[in-house]
Amino acid sequence: MRTIETTEITKQIKEMCIEANYFLPLDMKRAIEEAKDAETSKIGKHILGKLCENMQIAGEDMIPICQDTGMAVIFAEIGQDVHFEGGYLEEAINEGVRQGYQEGYLRKSVVGDPLIRENTKDNTPAVIHYQIVPGEQVKITVAPKGFGSENMSRVYMLKPADGMEGVKRAVLTAVKEAGPNACPPVVVGVGVGGTFEKCAVLAKQALTRPVQEFSKVPYVREMEQELLRKINETDIGPGGLGGMTTALAVHINTYPTHIAGLPVAVNICCHVNRHVVRVL
Amino acid sequence: MKMEKYIRAPLDTETISSLKAGDFVYISGTIYTARDAAHKRMSEALAGKGALPIELKNNIIYYLGPSPAREGRVIGSAGPTTSGRMDKYTPALLDLGLKGMIGKGRRSKEVKEAVVRNGCVYFAAIGGAGALLSKAIKASEVVAYEDLGTEAVRKLEVENFPVIVVMDADGNDLYEKTAENRNDG
Numbered sequence: 463m464r465t466i467e468t469t470e471i472t473k474q475i476k477e478m479c480i481e482a483n484y485f486l487p488l489d490m491k492r493a494i495e496e497a498k499d500a501e502t503s504k505i506g507k508h509i510l511g512k513l514c515e516n517m518q519i520a521g522e523d524m525i526p527i528c529q530d531t532g533m534a535v536i537f538a539e540i541g542q543d544v545h546f547e548g549g550y551l552e553e554a555i556n557e558g559v560r561q562g563y564q565e566g567y568l569r570k571s572v573v574g575d576p577l578i579r580e581n582t583k584d585n586t587p588a589v590i591h592y593q594i595v596p597g598e599q600v601k602i603t604v605a606p607k608g609f610g611s612e613n614m615s616r617v618y619m620l621k622p623a624d625g626m627e628g629v630k631r632a633v634l635t636a637v638k639e640a641g642p643n644a645c646p647p648v649v650v651g652v653g654v655g656g657t658f659e660k661c662a663v664l665a666k667q668a669l670t671r672p673v674q675e676f677s678k679v680p681y682v683r684e685m686e687q688e689l690l691r692k693i694n695e696t697d698i699g700p701g702g703l704g705g706m707t708t709a710l711a712v713h714i715n716t717y718p719t720h721i722a723g724l725p726v727a728v729n730i731c732c733h734v735n736r737h738v739v740r741v742l
Numbered sequence: 743m744k745m746e747k748y749i750r751a752p753l754d755t756e757t758i759s760s761l762k763a764g765d766f767v768y769i770s771g772t773i774y775t776a777r778d779a780a781h782k783r784m785s786e787a788l789a790g791k792g793a794l795p796i797e798l799k800n801n802i803i804y805y806l807g808p809s810p811a812r813e814g815r816v817i818g819s820a821g822p823t824t825s826g827r828m829d830k831y832t833p834a835l836l837d838l839g840l841k842g843m844i845g846k847g848r849r850s851k852e853v854k855e856a857v858v859r860n861g862c863v864y865f866a867a868i869g870g871a872g873a874l875l876s877k878a879i880k881a882s883e884v885v886a887y888e889d890l891g892t893e894a895v896r897k898l899e900v901e902n903f904p905v906i907v908v909m910d911a912d913g914n915d916l917y918e919k920t921a922e923n924r925n926d927g
Contacts, residue, residue, distance in 0.1 A: 512868050513871060516868075516870070516871040525809075525819050526872065527872065528821055528872045529807060529820055529823075530823065567812050569809040570891060581890070608870075613824065643826060643848060701869065703906065
């Protein structure tokens with residue numbers, strides 16, 4: 463049994479919210495830089511160059527990479543031998559978000575009720591996914607999610623007969639419909655299987671995988687590679703203004719499902735695919 | 743050939759008619775920000791015969807909700823939000839004299855018709871480049887709906903603010919062009 467103070471969780475979450483919004487993970491940064499070098503469309507290359515410049519300014523001048531500093535999505539993998547002491551864990555997490563968004567000069571983009579729409583003014587609550595795992599560590603992923611691309615994400619309840627081709631069609635349809643709205647180049651997270659809500663969580667988790675690290679499952683890896691190629695043949699391009707860089711990566715996560723179904727979620731993330739991971 | 747053009751805001755008819763889809767444009771002068779909540783309020787003001795908080799005539803609205811400014815700075819990160827969410831409110835504003843919009847993403851058929859009908863222009867700024875774009879903003883002042891926080895209406899002074907003409911006054915739409923005829927010199 464290991465004891466962790468919830469004040470420590472607050473401190474970590476605060477720092478992670480700030481870090482995520484000022485510094486893209488190295489793999490994302492590298493992917494954008496490589497795409498800039500490879501891009502053959504002049505306007506596309508120009509835009510990718512500006513995105514590189516933008517990342518540099520963000521880090522040097524401490525201005526968020528994007529003004530949409532997102533809704534804080536948090537994955538908390540909690541070892542079952544951990545005991546939390548102090549306040550309630552969920553409150554500690556939200557307090558970290560509150561402090562991070564305040565002290566980090568991040569935008570408060572959350573409304574307390576989806577229809578009344580009054581801003582909560584501190585970017586809480588976060589969307590938190592808990593998982594109980596073996597061991598006595600806590601792994602936290604903070605992934606602030608912007609809504610330009612979130613709005614273009616889709617869930618499709620396919621039929622088993624639709625099979626692999628159906629899944630590919632669904633992904634391509636979502637990316638084409640998203641077009642310029644989702645701030646391409648995008649990262650495409652796909653969840654296949656599970657239930658209605660499970661596939662959406664799988665898709666969100668897929669976005670936190672290091673870019674261009676393909677699935678370990680051979681047939682899934684092939685689908686990821688094929689889809690990435692096909693998406694980059696659409697000529698949507700950087701900023702939706704044409705070019706060969708529409709997506710930087712396609713990540714697919716799968717899960718067992720029901721004999722009657724084939725749920726597919728396509729979670730699109732813009733090039734500001736933020737995630738910070740820490741293990742306590 | 744892609745054209746680079748330097749223009750002033752507010753706009754005039756001559757400037758607008760010189761802009762073509764695909765042009766790289768640098769805007770200097772005064773523009774206003776408004777996004778979802780401010781558009782809703784402006785629309786409610788119009789429905790109730792109330793006054794709009796800003797003069798629309800010849801002006802440009804930038805679909806922006808910036809991040810907070812650090813002490814001593816003008817503004818935080820300041821890139822465009824998706825324009826399509828404003829489509830419901832936009833034709834009425836264009837019919838009242840609004841001449842330009844800065845955002846990102848596709849517009850509805852109704853917006854395109856209103857752009858052509860009124861001789862307007864729709865620009866895209868680079869989505870997700872808010873740190874870079876903030877450099878072109880030299881002054882920022884909340885002029886209405888302060889309670890909306892980031893969604894308040896701001897008056898911005900900009901200097902060579904970089905945008906691309908997506909939809910010109912003739913209704914040409916850069917997003918709809920294919921690779922071959924896109925203005926990509």
